Amino acid sequence: MIRHWPRLLQLWTVFARYRLDTLLPPPPGAAARLALLAIRLHPAWWLAGDNATRPDRVRRAFEELGPLFIKLGQLLSTRRDLLDPAVLDELEHLQENVAPFPVAEAKAIVERELGVPLAQHFARFDDQPLAAASIAQVHTAALLDGREVVVKVLRPGVAERIRTDMALLKDVARLAEERLQMRVLPLQRIVSDYERTLLDETDLAREADNTRQLRINFANSPLFYVPEVHDANDSREVMIAERIEGVPINDHATFARLGIDREKLANKGLTIFFTQVFRDNFFHADMHPGNVYVETGNPADPRFIGLDCAIVGSLPTDDQLTIAQILLSLIQRDFTQLVRIAAQAGWIPAGAPLDLIAREVRRLVEPVLTKPIDQVNLAPILAGLLDLARTHELQIPPQFVLLLKTLIHVEGLGRELYPQLDIWSLAKPLLKQWLNDRIGPKALLRRITEDTPLLIAGLPDLPQLVFDALTQMRQNGQWQSRQLAELKQMQRQLAASRRHDFLAWTGLLAGAGLLLAAPLGLAAVAASPAAVPAGIALVAVSLVWRLLAK
Structure with missing residues (x-):
């Protein structure tokens, strides 16, 4: 864990500066209580000032901590049963309103990846980002033929920040499995899988492929619409897609104004989920409100719009x-x-x-x-x-x-x-x-x-396959017979060796007893003049016999 000290120090400082410990329930264990105490011992906790009470403190902290925490905030933003509504309203901004990076940097990346100046690919490229999230930000533009598109540009350095945090999580997972009896979950494998998933999200060429596949799966569907993807030179850092018109799934005011049937919409959403998981075995795995929109052109029969298909899943x-x-x-x-x-x-x-x-x-x-x-x-x-x-x-x-x-x-x-x-x-x-x-x-x-x-095509080969199988079985049987004979021979040899060992040890002990009779005071044995020669003979014969037997 020593190599993670810079990141751990940053986490400690940010948690203390925004007093995130005050939002947590009372910890159940001694280790958790010590962790909360450590947060409160940081000088930043005592100097927090307005940061300690601002309603946006969780969002600002997560933005400062990077993509992994922004993803956590996006997940929490859908759970109004877990956190205070004011906190959740701020977390919703993490879905598509993270602080953007400079537009000049975004334009330079697009020109480098497309290999041409912007003017040769776009009739218009808007400076103000339409949305900015943890992995990338999106600019609106128009192609030379007038079609409206969105241009997604990867955040510089985001992959390295993910690797840094995931390396820390891997070590935490290892410690949890080894010391906290968490072996029920293969935490290290889960963290590795999630790291691969997040890094896949930094590959916009992969996202483009996922989007095309999802569009094929729901072609002409009354439930779900997936935007068309345009050519971006197979870039891993830039993706160009059709611009769609719709509202986020949490825009309840628009639903009420247009008279959209929310029950029908909810039923469609669940049907889409089960269809993706079971019919297609290819499911959108990042369905927070920033990635799920609703068409408003036909309020009587609304349709979902799927965006940001970077994270997809499938099951064996x-x-x-x-x-x-x-x-x-x-x-x-x-x-x-x-x-x-x-x-x-x-x-x-x-x-x-x-x-x-x-x-x-x-x-x-x-x-x-x-x-x-x-x-x-x-x-x-x-x-x-x-x-x-x-x-x-x-x-x-x-x-x-x-x-x-x-x-x-x-x-x-x-x-x-x-x-x-x-x-x-x-x-x-x-x-x-x-x-x-x-x-x-x-x-x-x-x-x-x-x-x-x-099966029909294989029928002509069936006699030969049967013959080969029988031959293999016979050869296997012969091999097993040889193995069994060798095992029995080894058993006999082992039994004979044990008998030899027993007789040799018996002779050695008897000879040693005769040689030690006098020193031990056994007068009856020591009095015999043949005791010592007999003892020497027994020891010598036993050793020679055992060596020859081996």
Whole structure:
């Protein structure tokens, strides 16, 4: 941890300057209490002045601490059930109103990446940023043919700042796993995966590819629109995309003025989430309000707009099926089946008390299944499930964490958009349909139909394959017979060696006894004139015999 002292000192100073410790609940452990005490011992805590009471202090602190904390602020900004509304209103600015970097620097980056002066690529390039966030800022512009676009420009040095913070987090994760009994979560792998995810976000060429794929997945969709991406010379630092017209998902005043049906909008949002996760296995994993807009042209049937597709996720096929089955079991309140599915997937270790785990899951989760989203508080449920996982040494897959982060975003957006949203009733038919498409009779017939040409094509090779397999089995059997014979021979040799050792040690001990009879005062033995020669002979014969036997 010594190599992290400069960053730790900065964190200590910023937390003290803005007195962030006063926003936290009473810490549960001695180590946490010591950490809060250390913050208050910093001179900046006592010299905070107005910084200690300003409503924007959390936002300013997170901006000062860099992209990782800005991402945390974006996540917290969707959780009005966790923090004071005044703090959350300020955190919303982190979605797209972070302090921008100079426009001259942005223009220089664009010209360098495109390889031509701005005037040769754009009819107009606006100096005032449309938005600025943790990773990049966005300028509006017009192409030479008049089409309106947005130009996204990567912040200089942002990747290095992410690597610095993630190196610190990796060491913290290692200490937590080793000393705090946090092995239930593979924290080091989770941190490494998240570092890769964030660094992918600094590659705008990758974001452009993700956006194109998401646009293909939702082509002509009445639910979701993804802007068109324009050529930017495959740049990793510049991305050019179609400019869209819409309002942020948290612009409730506009929804009310236009008469937009917020219930329908919330239902569409949840449908989009499940469609991305299960139909496409390619989901937008950074769905804070700055990245989710709503078209206003047709208030009776509004459509979502997806922006900033830098962070996307996908699940291995087995985990995708497991999560769908677990969610469906949850909706049906079949907790025994839920735990059985998790055990079959390897999430629960062999020998764990499945009935006890099922009862604990039921106790934690069942009370919220009948409540609307505004009465559901995910925080204590997740804390209880994590404690359960730690107690029974459950293994949570790292890829599940990114999906969980996305679900927290979606649940927070749904809570704010339409508090009476019934997630479970909407999710049940979607999950049933997906599972039926994957493992139902039609899916089985489809796989057989798809595989039949390959099977037919392989029929001419079948006799040779059978012959080869039988030959291999015979050769394996012969090899196993030889191995078994060699093992039996080694057993016989080992048994003979042990007998030889026993006889040799017996002779050595007997000879030594005869030689030591006189010094030990055994008169009856020492009186015999043959005792010493006999002892010497026994020792010599035993040693020679054992050496020859080896």
